[in-house]
Amino acid sequence: MSQSERTRIPFGERIRAYIAIARLDHSIKNLFVFPGVIVPLSVYPALFNLRLVGTLALAFVAITLVACSNYVINEVLDAPFDRLHPIKKNRPAARGAVHIGAAYVQWILMMVAGIAIGLTISKMFALMALILWIMGCVYNFPPIRTKDVPYLDVLTESINNPLRMLLGWYAVTSVLVPPVSLLLAYWMIGCYFMALKRFSELAELHKSGDRALAGAYRASFKRYTPESLLVSVVFYASTAMLFLGAFIIRYRIELILAFPFVAFTMAIYLKLSFKPESAVQNPEKLYREPLLMASFASTVLVMSLLLFIRMPRLEIFFMPTLPAATTPSTAPQAMPASPTSQLRPAPLDALAFIEKHPA
Numbered sequence: 001m002s003q004s005e006r007t008r009i010p011f012g013e014r015i016r017a018y019i020a021i022a023r024l025d026h027s028i029k030n031l032f033v034f035p036g037v038i039v040p041l042s043v044y045p046a047l048f049n050l051r052l053v054g055t056l057a058l059a060f061v062a063i064t065l066v067a068c069s070n071y072v073i074n075e076v077l078d079a080p081f082d083r084l085h086p087i088k089k090n091r092p093a094a095r096g097a098v099h100i101g102a103a104y105v106q107w108i109l110m111m112v113a114g115i116a117i118g119l120t121i122s123k124m125f126a127l128m129a130l131i132l133w134i135m136g137c138v139y140n141f142p143p144i145r146t147k148d149v150p151y152l153d154v155l156t157e158s159i160n161n162p163l164r165m166l167l168g169w170y171a172v173t174s175v176l177v178p179p180v181s182l183l184l185a186y187w188m189i190g191c192y193f194m195a196l197k198r199f200s201e202l203a204e205l206h207k208s209g210d211r212a213l214a215g216a217y218r219a220s221f222k223r224y225t226p227e228s229l230l231v232s233v234v235f236y237a238s239t240a241m242l243f244l245g246a247f248i249i250r251y252r253i254e255l256i257l258a259f260p261f262v263a264f265t266m267a268i269y270l271k272l273s274f275k276p277e278s279a280v281q282n283p284e285k286l287y288r289e290p291l292l293m294a295s296f297a298s299t300v301l302v303m304s305l306l307l308f309i310r311m312p313r314l315e316i317f318f319m320p321t322l323p324a325a326t327t328p329s330t331a332p333q334a335m336p337a338s339p340t341s342q343l344r345p346a347p348l349d350a351l352a353f354i355e356k357h358p359a
Contacts, residue, residue, distance in 0.1 A: 009097055017092035018106060021075040022068040025284045030063055032161055034300075035186070036168025040176050042252075042307035047172055058117055059125065059171035063164065065114030066129045070136030072107040076100060077140050084217045086208075125170040132163045148219035151232065154194045161190030181247040188240035192266065193283070195236055196273040199229040200280045207276075237266060253314050254306040261299040268292045 009017075037056065041048055075082075075093045082094035092098050111133050118126035139147050139156050146156040162183040169178050202221055205214040215222035244262075248255045268291055272280050279285040287293055 014097065017097040018102070020092050021072050021098060021103065022106070022110070023071040023075075023284075024064070024068065026067070026071060027064050028284055028287070029067070029160075030060055030164065032164040032186075032190075033060070033063060033168035033171075035182075036165035036170075036178070037172055038304055038307060039178075039182070040169055040172045043176060044173075045308075052172065055121055055171055059121055059167065062114045062117040062121070062125075062129055063132075063167055065110045065117070066133050069107050069110035069114065069133060070140075072103055072110065073136065074140050076103045076107070081217050084213065085205075122170055122174045124174045125167060128163055128166045128170060132160060132167070135159060135163065150220045150223045150228075153220050154191050154198065154232070154236075158190030158194045159187055162186045179247055179251060181243045181250060185240050185243035185247060188236050188243060191236040192233060192240055193269065193280075195229055195233045196269060197280050197283070198224065199226060199233065200273040200275075200278045202226060202229065203274075204277065204281065233270070249318075252307060253318060254309055254311050255303060256314070256318075258299065258303045258306055261295070261302050265292070265295045265299050268295055 075091060076098075078088075079091070079093040082088040082091050088094060093103065115126055115129055115133070118129040135156060138144050139153075147153045165183065165186050166178060169176075198220075201218070202214055202224055203226055205217065205221070206226075241262075245256075268289075269280065272278050272289060272292060279289055
């Protein structure tokens with residue numbers, strides 16, 4: 001768009017354009033914050049009070065501001081490539097409806113406001129918010145620009161999943177330490193979703209018959225193939241379930257009952273990625289898929305309930321039946337009565353620790 005054409009854009013349309021590049025509709029991704037809220041509350045329910053409700057409201061405002069800051073810079077830096085996409089060419093920056101300098105100011109101001117609000121919650125929360133913003137820079141800015149590197153694009157974009165979980169966690173408490181197994185599972189499930197998004201995008205662009213168009217739009221598509229993306233999807237799904245299983249056995253055996261719900265939701269998402277113009281390419285539109293939403297809601301509900309319900313018989317059912325490994329210098333030891341009794345943090349111990357070290 002020429003300079004003369006830009007000047008003809010009405011003021012109201014420009015304002016709408018600046019709002020649009022913040023992609024507030026993507027705020028649905030803040031749902032990934034909730035596990036970070038629910039898990040510590042399941043360990044120590046006394047953390048929940050009216051003050052926490054206000055803190056969580058501030059936390060979601062801060063997270064939204066930082067995430068929208070990343071969307072603004074993504075829109076600005078991707079504008080030349082979006083013009084090559086049959087749908088994204090209509091985005092405000094691609095159409096020249098925003099002034100680049102003003103968009104950079106918007107990018108910085110939203111970040112500063114988000115971090116400032118985060119500091120009122122806790123230093124760890126503000127640090128996670130800052131890392132979330134930095135990862136947006138790593139993903140978008142050359143010469144690093146990881147979004148152009150196959151596989152690294154998925155890994156660096158999906159790390160926002162555990163970062164969002166940590167933001168929820170540190171909005172609740174800065175004392176309890178989040179389990180590494182859960183963070184890794186959360187990261188890998190994010191990679192699963194992102195790789196399927198890439199698969200769906202690539203398949204859609206290949207329909208034009210011009211394979212070069214896909215590579216011109218997204219540099220990583222020069223090396224990706226639908227087959228390689230599906231192979232990576234299997235890897236991410238397997239790794240996610242491995243670490244989720246480790247978390248379940250280590251901390252909450254009851255969650256094993258939620259596995260069928262998790263698997264069914266993942267299967268539906270996989271099927272959706274094969275649909276023409278799939279909502280998988282635009283996660284903010286996934287709410288239009290009723291089966292996926294019903295399965296996702298059921299999964300969240302079941303997992304949330306199981307975090308607060310104890311089922312001792314499950315521990316007995318999964319009790320080890322093989323003797324512990326021994327070396328010639330050590331004598332066999334008696335098996336523990338429960339596979340998780342020595343590993344699961346005792347609620348009273350957590351209570352005593354938090355009382356001695358308030359957040």
